[in-house]
Amino acid sequence: MLSLQHISKYYQTGGNKAYVLNDLSLDIDQGEFVSIMGPSGSGKSTLLNIIGMLDEPTNGYHYFMEQPVHQLKEKQRSALYKQYIGFVFQAYHLIDELTVYENIETPLIYQNIKGAERKALVADMLDRFNIVGKKDLFPAQLSGGQQQLVGIARALIGKPKLLLADEPTGNLNSKQGEEIMELFSKINKEDGVTIIQVTHSEKNAEYGSRIINLLDGRIESTTTL
Amino acid sequence: MLKNYLKTAWRNLWKGRVFNIMNIIGLSVAVACCIMLFLTVYYEFSYDKFHTNLDKIHQLYFTKNGADKVEKSTSMPAPLTPAVKAEYQDIKYITRMGNGGTIVRYGNKQIEESIRFVDQDFLKMFTFPVVKGDNASPLKDLNNVVISEFVATAIFGKTNPVGKSIELNYSGEPRSFVVSAVVKDFPQNSSINFDLLLRFENAPEYQANMKSWDHHDHNVFVQLNDNVKPAVFDARLQSFVKKAFKTTIADMKRDGARPDAQGNVYTLNLLPFAYNHFDTELVGLEGNSVNKTYVMALLAIGIFILVIACINFVNLSVARAFTRAREVGVRKTLGANKWQLLSQFWIETLLVCLFALVLGIVIANFALPGFKATFRSQISMNMLLQPVQLAVITGLFILITIIAGLYPALLMMRYKTVMVLKGTVNTVKPGKVRNILLVTQFSLSSLLIVCTLVTWQQIDYLKSKPLGYSKDEVVSIPVGNSVNGARSLELFRNQLNGEPDVVAVSGAYDNMGSGKDGSTRTSIIGFTYKGHDIHTNIQGVSYDYAKTMGIKLLEGRDFSREFTTDSNAVVVNEKMAAQLGGKNVVGTYLPMDDKKPSLIVGVMKNFHFRSLRSEIEPLTLVLSGYEMNYIFVKVRPQNLSKTFSMIERKWKQTFPNADFQGSWVNENTERQYKAEQRLSTIFISGAIIAIIISCIGLLAISFMIMVQRTKEIGIRKVLGANIAGLVLLLSRDFLKLVLLAALIAFPLAWWLMSKWLQSFVYRIDIEWWIFALAAFIAVGIAFITVSFQSIKAALANPVRSLRSE
Ligand SMILES: Nc1ncnc2c1ncn2[C@@H]1O[C@H](COP(=O)(O)OP(=O)(O)O)[C@@H](O)[C@H]1O
Numbered sequence A: 001m002l003s004l005q006h007i008s009k010y011y012q013t014g015g016n017k018a019y020v021l022n023d024l025s026l027d028i029d030q031g032e033f034v035s036i037m038g039p040s041g042s043g044k045s046t047l048l049n050i051i052g053m054l055d056e057p058t059n060g061y062h063y064f065m066e067q068p069v070h071q072l073k074e075k076q077r078s079a080l081y082k083q084y085i086g087f088v089f090q091a092y093h094l095i096d097e098l099t100v101y102e103n104i105e106t107p108l109i110y111q112n113i114k115g116a117e118r119k120a121l122v123a124d125m126l127d128r129f130n131i132v133g134k135k136d137l138f139p140a141q142l143s144g145g146q147q148q149l150v151g152i153a154r155a156l157i158g159k160p161k162l163l164l165a166d167e168p169t170g171n172l173n174s175k176q177g178e179e180i181m182e183l184f185s186k187i188n189k190e191d192g193v194t195i196i197q198v199t200h201s202e203k204n205a206e207y208g209s210r211i212i213n214l215l216d217g218r219i220e221s222t223t224t225l
Numbered sequence B: 001m002l003k004n005y006l007k008t009a010w011r012n013l014w015k016g017r018v019f020n021i022m023n024i025i026g027l028s029v030a031v032a033c034c035i036m037l038f039l040t041v042y043y044e045f046s047y048d049k050f051h052t053n054l055d056k057i058h059q060l061y062f063t064k065n066g067a068d069k070v071e072k073s074t075s076m077p078a079p080l081t082p083a084v085k086a087e088y089q090d091i092k093y094i095t096r097m098g099n100g101g102t103i104v105r106y107g108n109k110q111i112e113e114s115i116r117f118v119d120q121d122f123l124k125m126f127t128f129p130v131v132k133g134d135n136a137s138p139l140k141d142l143n144n145v146v147i148s149e150f151v152a153t154a155i156f157g158k159t160n161p162v163g164k165s166i167e168l169n170y171s172g173e174p175r176s177f178v179v180s181a182v183v184k185d186f187p188q189n190s191s192i193n194f195d196l197l198l199r200f201e202n203a204p205e206y207q208a209n210m211k212s213w214d215h216h217d218h219n220v221f222v223q224l225n226d227n228v229k230p231a232v233f234d235a236r237l238q239s240f241v242k243k244a245f246k247t248t249i250a251d252m253k254r255d256g257a258r259p260d261a262q263g264n265v266y267t268l269n270l271l272p273f274a275y276n277h278f279d280t281e282l283v284g285l286e287g288n289s290v291n292k293t294y295v296m297a298l299l300a301i302g303i304f305i306l307v308i309a310c311i312n313f314v315n316l317s318v319a320r321a322f323t324r325a326r327e328v329g330v331r332k333t334l335g336a337n338k339w340q341l342l343s344q345f346w347i348e349t350l351l352v353c354l355f356a357l358v359l360g361i362v363i364a365n366f367a368l369p370g371f372k373a374t375f376r377s378q379i380s381m382n383m384l385l386q387p388v389q390l391a392v393i394t395g396l397f398i399l400i401t402i403i404a405g406l407y408p409a410l411l412m413m414r415y416k417t418v419m420v421l422k423g424t425v426n427t428v429k430p431g432k433v434r435n436i437l438l439v440t441q442f443s444l445s446s447l448l449i450v451c452t453l454v455t456w457q458q459i460d461y462l463k464s465k466p467l468g469y470s471k472d473e474v475v476s477i478p479v480g481n482s483v484n485g486a487r488s489l490e491l492f493r494n495q496l497n498g499e500p501d502v503v504a505v506s507g508a509y510d511n512m513g514s515g516k517d518g519s520t521r522t523s524i525i526g527f528t529y530k531g532h533d534i535h536t537n538i539q540g541v542s543y544d545y546a547k548t549m550g551i552k553l554l555e556g557r558d559f560s561r562e563f564t565t566d567s568n569a570v571v572v573n574e575k576m577a578a579q580l581g582g583k584n585v586v587g588t589y590l591p592m593d594d595k596k597p598s599l600i601v602g603v604m605k606n607f608h609f610r611s612l613r614s615e616i617e618p619l620t621l622v623l624s625g626y627e628m629n630y631i632f633v634k635v636r637p638q639n640l641s642k643t644f645s646m647i648e649r650k651w652k653q654t655f656p657n658a659d660f661q662g663s664w665v666n667e668n669t670e671r672q673y674k675a676e677q678r679l680s681t682i683f684i685s686g687a688i689i690a691i692i693i694s695c696i697g698l699l700a701i702s703f704m705i706m707v708q709r710t711k712e713i714g715i716r717k718v719l720g721a722n723i724a725g726l727v728l729l730l731s732r733d734f735l736k737l738v739l740l741a742a743l744i745a746f747p748l749a750w751w752l753m754s755k756w757l758q759s760f761v762y763r764i765d766i767e768w769w770i771f772a773l774a775a776f777i778a779v780g781i782a783f784i785t786v787s788f789q790s791i792k793a794a795l796a797n798p799v800r801s802l803r804s805e
């Protein structure tokens, strides 16, 4: 579903090019659950952002769902993104002014889905994540784990094919982290959503089907479980 | 989608309510000011626009290019109108308009009304439509009278006045007139107003005046044929003037008149009636002309306030928006496109503006009575409902929401989503734009501060400058129409005789300053003296005038009852004496009237008998021939208010039917500068509002910056910085900007106020300390505003701010 070929990303610092990603190639198939690991600063987030089209590589070829992303215009790219990709963040990034319900609903609004349908979809999602009772609370009233749950629900509401998660458990305790990982597995298996997550935890990484180790912007090793 | 936007907008506004309330307060005050100011400006510009022929109507005036000055006068001699009309085909309509007052009697009802003596064309030129009666030629007969609806109700109540006879007494003997028509009341924004219209032929002394080309006492309006250009007609008029005023022109040339570009010394010119309301140069125009500068000052201040408030709005929105950069980033990752984000922000701005607009209208409603009284404005809130106003308001409203709402949103969208989400866009300083905006705000505020200070100083100077007579202990009483001046003066003098607190009583033709009756009279005569032209102001006075007014005599004596010949004597001022040759004028004769020259018995020291806007002119006091319109009472300086009440009481005893409109002369002289007072009130109100709004913005921005610098402040405190040092450090950047703003404003302020001061003959110099004071005020106020936040930030516990990082 996704293919990166000879992707490089560097920042110009002074006269030098500081490479964050260095000639990196990577293919990911539909239905995979990939964990990306590596020391801080090795380029994990950058890689994930490039895959999620929030960031652009300096050079290289990027195909997603058979489309050459590197050639697409901004508008087409964001349409592609809207349709297929969901994002989960370490810091949850829920919108503080919106309730749980409204946070989950927002992506649907941007996809111009009608009110009645939105209602049904959000209700389903709340049900599935067992947070119906919390739907009118604001993010500040939730624990970290609950917030991340909402974050995932929000990422999944648009029925994405690809879920990107940057250290989704980074701010959670291990028990909460485990719950999230269980959830990911379930989503991956039952709904067939492809998942790419960045994590620092060996244990969490092992929920995936493949672990990619990054070092200085290159793939150092790949382990298939 | 809209519902969702509104909901989010509302929650966001609520979350940032401190900012938003400041924003709304600033904006609504500005809206209120602008509504009132712009309506006033609109109203002034709407003057006389209801006349359908406005563009074709002109008023005649003479220009006299004298040896040392150019004089313009709108007063015309009676025979001029028929002569001009006969001579020129270009004229479609022409009318004279003379003034008078009368007692109207109908049945047993009796009221006072004013009269306009006009020609038949008057109602054809001006748009005062007939609502009842003869529509075709309402002033056909000499005994016709046309009345306004207002007067019709006052005299006749509900009965139809058309065809009814009323008795008018305006010349000493009652005459009967028939009401031929009732015309619609003139609107408020009409320069010409009237109660009764009579044919000009009914004016007092009409027959005599028709024989004289020297007696100028009324205005003349012409309407040219549609194809005639006023400038062309103006040029063509001069051949007539040369014929009709041969002797005047010869006399002027003899006295060294300076011809204009066309070689004419005496010309008849056209003033477009459309300019009437703004022409303050020509004396004797109808209505209350206003100075265009004054109206423009209102407009400028309105714009200033609006600009300042909008800048605030932008600055506050930007500041607020940066705290929401993350939200924008998140929304982008959730699939929001640019337009969706822009409309979200726009809706929030729209809500704030809507609040401000509604609140502004409410404030304007409350402030309107005070505003109208202070600025003599005639506006009402209903004027807002006219299509032009509605369109302007809507247009401005949308424009402001777009600028203030979209600019911050666009700024935010420039940031890369990734960076925002990582938090590396450290709510970046929107430094340059914000600083420019702040400087603009405070420049405008400083400008207004300087204007305020200069007008204050000038007014104070005008009020405190010695005028050459005593104004503090003299009461001036307008006699009014209902009693005879000379007789009532004698009566009242006898009444006050023996009162211990009264020093002297006298009377005069013209008032000192501007009394409660609001009228001033000017009488200027010209005659030939030793072969050259002399002009002098004439003031008719009674005995003891110099003593009552505290005027110093330099030579000779005041009028005295002991000299019966004094009825034909004059007392002149220094300026007049100088004109006559300077020395030893006492004892010589003044040939004001060829047959009966007047003996000069005294020379007075110059005094300012007019306002300080003009130089002291030659003045001649005479005992007889002039109505005593004002009674002056000089009192002892003790118990001023008690004496005043005593005078009022005595007046009411003596003249039970006449109003008492007495006032201290110093009040009268101050009243002369009402226009200046009003201008200074405008400046000070404008300055205060501008500063308050600017400070609201400054407060909010300093708050933002303090939040950004919390960590830095914490570190500095840990390193041992003291509070005062920190406050200074935090305030310094702002103060520099305000100082810069003041420096930018000063040259403009200096230029503007110098221009304004040039309209005064007696004026202050603008001194450097005014600018120093203005800068001090601006910086001082800014410092106080900023220090609210900087002191708070400096006092905060450093450990907390550092830990939260
Ligand atoms: N805007 C930037 N300019 C320069 N260097 C950057 C910028 N953004 C990220 N980097 C660098 O890129 C490197 C990789 O960052 P990141 O992908 O966030 O690493 P990771 O997520 O693996 O910790 C880091 O060393 C960081 O300093």
Ligand SMILES: [Mg+2]
Residues within 6 Å of the ligand: A044, A045, A046
């Ligand atoms: Mg990272």
